Amino acid sequence: MSWFKRIKEGITTATHEKKETPEGLWYKCPSCKSIIPSQEHEDNMWVCVKCSYHERIGSEEYFAMLFDENKFTEINANMTSGDPLQFVDTKKYNERLVDSQKKTGLKDAIRTATGNLDGYPITIACMDFKFIGGSMGSVMGEKIARAIDYSIEHKTPFMIISKSGGARMMEAAFSLMQMAKTSAKLTQLSAAGLPYISFLTDPTTGGVTASFAMLGDLNIAEPGALIGFAGPRVVKETIGKDLPKGFQTSEFVLEHGFLDFIVKRTELKSRLGQLLKFISHYNTAVVFSNLIFS
Secondary structure (H helix, E strand, C coil), X not given: CXXXXXXXXXXXXXXXXXXXXXXXXXXXXXXXXXXXXXXXXXXXXXXXXXCCCECCCCHHHHHHHHCHHHCEEEECCXXXXXCCCCCECCCEHHHHHHXXXXXXXXXXXXXXXXXXXXXXXXXXXXXXXXXXXXXXXXXXXXXXXXXXXXXXXXXXXXXXXXXXXXXXXHHHHHHHHHHHXXXXXXHHHHHCCCCEEXXXXXXXXXXHHCCHHXXXXXXXXXXXXXXXXXXXXXXXXXXXXXXXXXXXXXXHHHHCCCXXXXXXXXXXXXXXXXXXXXHHHHCCCCCCHHHHCC
């Protein structure tokens, strides 16, 4: 004798009466596989509440997180790349640019803005990985250069949030020239006695790592970020050896002396606020990590 007996066979709910779960209500962490309400994940600054995995985010999220009340003035917002080489691979470069602009709503892979952080003025350049992998082209170099000019003119600290696959191959030597250009402008910033904070996020690789990303008065990073020149697979194939555990993560880079400290995204604004308060009080661009971040 069965405990249960089906009275009606099959599904009887009419199609028009079925209710689907709305998209975007839940977030599944790619690291620990936990399922978290999307709003809770956003409230925790896109950091997994279970394992502290830092999801990749862009300039919109970083600006909202860092600038007081999300109020800032964007610098050179409408600057876009040209195509002097008439480059073509599987698609024309100018078509690729237009497609990326439509998909992302961005003009290029970096935005620059100025505003207040905990009441202290700061100029920030932030990359967007979703725009052609955050690649460094002529627009990125020019916007960083002009943002540095703005910092010098208005005497504000300068910060770059790096998230890039490296140089933009479609611009060839024009892209590689930006390494020297941005490094030279940072020398001018230093000569003006203004601090430069380099914040490295996942991933920071290629020509970005080989230039301005590692030139900060303070080099700081998010936990677990990939930081290096060539990627781990390329390095492994080149040297023919297995790589150490955690190779090229921010923790590995910190251990080997290339970073000053690692900071969780949820603590970033408060730590930067401490730093800006110190800078404002002493009016100097000395490296402060040993003084206030020990």
